[in-house]
Amino acid sequence: MPENANQTSSEIDTERTDGPRDVPRALIALIEEEGLKVGDRLPPELDLVRRLGFGRSTIRETLKTWESMGVVSRNKGAGTRLIAEISQNTLRVALTIKHEAESLLRMQQVRGPLEIEAVRIATRQATPEQRKLINARAAELMAVFEAGEDWRPADHRFHNAIHEATGNPLFRQFIEQIQKAFHDIYETPFGKAHLGQETIPLHRPLADAIIAGDEDKAAELTQTIIDMVCVETQKISEEHDG
Template identity: 85%
Template sequence: MAEKASTKKRAPEERDAEGPRDVPHALIKLIEDEGLQVGDRLPPELELVRRLGFGRSTIRETLKTWESMGVVSRNKGAGTRLIGEMSRNTLRVALTIKHEAESLIRMQQVRRPLEIEAVRLATRLATPDQRRVINARAAELIAVYEAGEDWRPADHRFHKAIHAATGNPLFEQIIDQILKCFHDIYETPFGKPHLGQDSIPLHRPLADALIAGDEDRAVEFTERIIDMVCAETLQIAENCND
């Protein structure tokens, strides 16, 4: 006999694992289902936690994003009120993209110093064998990119080779944990699976500088790569708001 499907409501921490992009959808659906209009007050945060099943900090982060967009106003005494028109189609897309952009930028802000320090250490400490691996990974990445194929797995292997060359396994572990927290957004941000594609050619000179022991130049290319991804993220968010 087939088992009966479970109807048990998931705990907030389980729902949060679905990714930050799910929260705006859930909130917009609640607003639409309740028929809330400009001037109406949203349920308190604790009630939103209970009804939607997401953690309070996750919901609060989304509401802060909406406040910065002029969609809601937040006041301790008056609660959270709608101050902007809610459109089922256009605003749903705008809110989701804005939220994803801010989440991705925050992730890159945390990742940046880790990647830079990893490159510094790898440039100083990599063994000849590790430098050969980094060179091979860079060649693989560029070949896949130029062939027009999905370069993300090769990019991951390239950066893992750099992390391994630091001699400190925590770099790979911590960066992987950061990426897992934003897995959905990082894998297909804005529904665009190849965000940061224009930065891929810079990985070749990054590898060359690291292999040559040129620490400053290796760091320079690392910073340029991260800056390009962040700039593209911001441009997509700005275009959505136009």
């Protein structure tokens, strides 16, 4: 009787302690060891579980990711076949970009509605002093941007001024927590420290709309800024996939 014949599904799904991030490396090592080439079929999932020591669900998720990246094709009858050359280096770059894109897009999905609501409330409720501060922060941001300097700290101060004008500290707290969750993993998304740079010129009219009390215009500009970052993120991911 084969060694694994009496394994239960729970035993098969037991994860190795080194975690799912090591599954791609383990799979590549197996591919290289077996000398598999484009067009060759990978061992069945249960065989991979036995040989690599990872849970079946984790291996399956990795193979699904590879399929979406165009590394393998998966067919119930034909199994999993390599359709592109793969190495530790090429996989690391591809996975990094894919995961960063997915993480950033998810963050924007949560952050976007909060930012828009914060802008609406700030436009309605900001005091004259707060409007002056928003104007000053916008001027600072544009000056730094036009000087070709690092505009991120000024951008952060600009948005903080808007959040403070809502009178509700939870906006700033929640948005900063969302951003921190992303940047704890990716300090510079896609290796680009200034992702979203094309949106900076829109911050001046955004400030003007808030100062003028034009709530709909301010919300529209905020949505445009968020959409532009998402489009840029998706474009980078698709360009790499191509």
